[in-house]
Amino acid sequence: MTKGKDIIVVEGLTKRYGNTTTVKGISFTVREGEVFGILGPNGAGKTTTLEMIEALRSIDEGSVILDGIDVAKHPQKIRHIIGIQLQSSAFYDKVTLREQLVMFASFYGKQVDPMELLRSVELEDKANSYPEKLSGGQKQRFSIASALVNEPRVLFLDEPTTGLDPQARRHLWDLIKSIKKRGITVVLTSHYMEEAQLLCDRLAIMDSGKIIAMDSPKKMIKDLLDRGFKKPEVVEQADLEDVYIDLTGKALRE
Amino acid sequence: MRATLIFAFTQLKRFMRDPVALFFSLAFPLLFLFVFGSIFRNDSGISFDVAVFNRSETQFARQFADGLKKEDTFKEVEVGSFEEAKEKMGRNEVDTIIEIPKEFGQLNENQHPSGTLNVFYNEASPDTGRTVGTILDAQLREIGQQITQSSPLFTVNQKPTTTANLTQFDYMISGLLGFAILSMGIFGLANQLPAEKKNGSLRRIRATPFTRTQLIFGTLIYYAIVGMVSLVLMLVVALTVFNFDMRGDWLQLALFLVIAIMLMLGFGLFIGGWAKNENQAAVASQIVSFPLMFLSGVFFPRFLMPEWLQGITGYLPLTPVVDGIRYITTEGATLFDLGPQLAIIGIWLVVIYTLAIRLFRWG
Numbered sequence: 001m002t003k004g005k006d007i008i009v010v011e012g013l014t015k016r017y018g019n020t021t022t023v024k025g026i027s028f029t030v031r032e033g034e035v036f037g038i039l040g041p042n043g044a045g046k047t048t049t050l051e052m053i054e055a056l057r058s059i060d061e062g063s064v065i066l067d068g069i070d071v072a073k074h075p076q077k078i079r080h081i082i083g084i085q086l087q088s089s090a091f092y093d094k095v096t097l098r099e100q101l102v103m104f105a106s107f108y109g110k111q112v113d114p115m116e117l118l119r120s121v122e123l124e125d126k127a128n129s130y131p132e133k134l135s136g137g138q139k140q141r142f143s144i145a146s147a148l149v150n151e152p153r154v155l156f157l158d159e160p161t162t163g164l165d166p167q168a169r170r171h172l173w174d175l176i177k178s179i180k181k182r183g184i185t186v187v188l189t190s191h192y193m194e195e196a197q198l199l200c201d202r203l204a205i206m207d208s209g210k211i212i213a214m215d216s217p218k219k220m221i222k223d224l225l226d227r228g229f230k231k232p233e234v235v236e237q238a239d240l241e242d243v244y245i246d247l248t249g250k251a252l253r254e
Numbered sequence: 255m256r257a258t259l260i261f262a263f264t265q266l267k268r269f270m271r272d273p274v275a276l277f278f279s280l281a282f283p284l285l286f287l288f289v290f291g292s293i294f295r296n297d298s299g300i301s302f303d304v305a306v307f308n309r310s311e312t313q314f315a316r317q318f319a320d321g322l323k324k325e326d327t328f329k330e331v332e333v334g335s336f337e338e339a340k341e342k343m344g345r346n347e348v349d350t351i352i353e354i355p356k357e358f359g360q361l362n363e364n365q366h367p368s369g370t371l372n373v374f375y376n377e378a379s380p381d382t383g384r385t386v387g388t389i390l391d392a393q394l395r396e397i398g399q400q401i402t403q404s405s406p407l408f409t410v411n412q413k414p415t416t417t418a419n420l421t422q423f424d425y426m427i428s429g430l431l432g433f434a435i436l437s438m439g440i441f442g443l444a445n446q447l448p449a450e451k452k453n454g455s456l457r458r459i460r461a462t463p464f465t466r467t468q469l470i471f472g473t474l475i476y477y478a479i480v481g482m483v484s485l486v487l488m489l490v491v492a493l494t495v496f497n498f499d500m501r502g503d504w505l506q507l508a509l510f511l512v513i514a515i516m517l518m519l520g521f522g523l524f525i526g527g528w529a530k531n532e533n534q535a536a537v538a539s540q541i542v543s544f545p546l547m548f549l550s551g552v553f554f555p556r557f558l559m560p561e562w563l564q565g566i567t568g569y570l571p572l573t574p575v576v577d578g579i580r581y582i583t584t585e586g587a588t589l590f591d592l593g594p595q596l597a598i599i600g601i602w603l604v605v606i607y608t609l610a611i612r613l614f615r616w617g
Binding site: 054056076079080084086088090091092093094095099100102103104106107108109146150 | 256257260261264265267268271272450453454455457458459460461462463464465
């Protein structure tokens with residue numbers, strides 16, 4: 001997956017709040033069509049980095065070029081070509097999913113078929129429900145549907161599976177894979193290594209506002225093993241999650 | 255433009271699905287109208303609560319006292335003793351005490367009934383005493399002329415002007431509508447926007463190309479529709495229940511009300527857009543709404559204020575609204591006649607919407 005051109009070029013990106021610098025001059029590129037992951041502990045600066053790229057937060061130093069457009073100079077142009085699923089996403093209550101999508105599409109000057117979008121995230125039977133009636137996994141899927149109304153070049157997902165049960169998480173992974181197949185570049189943050197390994201073509205690991213490693217998951221694991229790393233215990237052929245999925249099945253519960 | 259309209263339409267649907275919002279926006283102003291309307295309804299013209307003490311035995315005094323009871327201007331209050339009457343006067347339950355002295359109505363040297371009435375009034379309200387005195391004086395003079403068969407040299411001919419026959423309610427409704435516009439403008443929106451900042455729905459919209467100017471005007475459109483529905487309901491109740499006597503043109507009134515709603519919504523959008531949370535919004539709404547409520551002629555007529563205060567309060571945003579509505583409904587004024595009011599409203603519209611857009615904060 002190294003064929004695409006660079007769709008996002010981040011250089012020396014910095015964010016300060018008073019005396020503390022939360023993002024310390026990081027640089028990386030995201031290639032067109034790939035799934036790029038940003039991992040790291042809480043407070044590492046993942047969300048701040050994402051929000052600067054999304055033109056939701058001002059950039060104190062450095063630059064972000066997205067699809068050839070300078071984010072700091074043309075935030076409005078950027079908003080037209082990206083889709084965002086926010087960590088604390090909320091939708092107006094008492095507005096049906098179908099109505100929400102029509103409204104969001106109008107913000108981009110577009111008209112969409114809301115049912116088709118809902119079908120793509122398997123929510124067509126909820127078209128006339130209000131968002132406050134959805135389960136956690138349904139909410140996240142709807143959030144992704146709303147981020148796709150403008151057929152974005154890049155889709156940003158901030159911790160999309162946090163708080164979901166294993167079935168809903170697996171379901172969302174399938175959805176993200178299908179979005180990638182449509183040629184949309186995906187940038188996501190996560191706390192789950194299994195998720196990153198499964199979904200991401202390349203990833204950056206952040207800690208204390210810096211990128212401390214960046215490569216494909218396979219290469220990262222290989223490098224670690226090459227340095228002579230060995231797991232202290234024998235790898236079991238199954239873990240508790242396998243047991244759980246075996247007992248409860250893969251079918252979605254919602 | 256299409257996005258703004260779809261946004262406004264979506265908000266309107268959301269509003270209609272919310273019983274609490276419906277109640278506060280539509281039913282609450284009606285309750286308010288019923289309460290104030292009932293207080294001011296049958297009061298056409300001035301009347302006084304009087305206690306009458308007839309200490310005279312003469313037939314003339316008896317007839318005169320009975321005549322007072324039939325008079326619309328006086329409402330007789332039943333009291334036991336003179337002391338009780340004075341006590342009630344202290345509590346404003348009685349405006350004046352009319353005492354008919356013992357010798358009232360006795361025949362004088364010309365064989366005509368004569369005498370002097372005593373009118374007691376509270377020192378705190380000399381106007382009331384003087385007015386009652388004047389009315390009684392005029393009545394007695396007329397009776398005197400009938401008895402002596404003489405015609406008066408000078409008379410006052412009272413002719414009603416255009417404002418005649420308007421009830422107190424007809425004057426109050428401009429204040430009631432002004433208050434409704436003020437409260438729906440400031441309190442409704444000033445709370446809604448910070449709540450949406452808190453729950454994250456504005457954050458989600460911020461991630462799209464929808465601008466804050468579009469958001470502000472979309473909200474304006476949706477809320478102006480709600481406001482007009484609310485005012486129409488109030489006017490229907492005013493017409494059917496309180497016999498509101500509309501002297502002006504309904505179209506002129508409708509246009510003026512739309513402008514007035516836009517102005518007051520500007521204040522709500524400004525406060526709600528600026529405030530980061532509901533606490534800030536609550537404090538700011540109180541600071542803005544209280545002076546308007548008490549200094550714009552909503553509850554107290556401005557002509558009761560000292561002149562310097564009348565001058566200043568004339569420039570408050572709600573003053574031209576209340577004045578304008580009153581000129582239309584009681585004097586049949588048109589928008590052309592309301593140039594001074596519309597000028598002040600226009601300046602405020604520019605100021606408040608500039609501030610609302612400039613100081614808007616997404617979160």
